[in-house]
Amino acid sequence: MSKLVICDHPLIQHKLTFIRDKETNTKDFRELVDEVATLMAYEITRHIPLDTIKVETPVAIADAKIVSGRMLGLVPILRAGLGMVDGILKLIPSAKVGHIGLARDHETLKPMEYYINLPTDAKERLLIVIDPMLATGGSAIAAINSLKQRGCDHIKLMCLIAAPEGVKAVQDAHPDIDIYIAALDERLDERGYIIPGLGDAGDRMFGTN
């Protein structure tokens, strides 16, 4: 079964409070999401493997650590996922970035992929699918399906806020995928909003409504 990791670092929780606040303006919202994404990148990379190399300091030879293993790829789900990319790249500047665009099909109400562009070596990378809001889980599941169909099988999911319904749906569909979130909220409302959540993440990030 996949791991659900709630990134409960006090700075993440503090910043999340202001992200939730409806009085927070677009500029501050964007900056706070960026900062939380950086802090969450620290958590999500906590267990990546290290190699030991020799490095010559001014006084001696040291056995020193460097990151090894799979390179990273970030895959934001358009459009709200874009708001977390730069924050992660601050810590992991060598990560490549793919994009997945999903829109709700008006007839089936299911997510329909309208755009996908991945790094050519995506299969070799550890991919982090990014979507601030894990609501029903439909978009995250569709994005992960799409990556798996393309042969990518090292995937993690990073969200700011999740509803229990979304977590369960992703865990049922993809029991191999670890999920990293900053908060697990109460529930979904009848419109599919997370309660208490933060409203529409894309609108708040880009100043639309």
Ligand code: URA
């Ligand atoms: N997407 C959002 O932006 N907000 C929600 O509450 C649910 C899905």
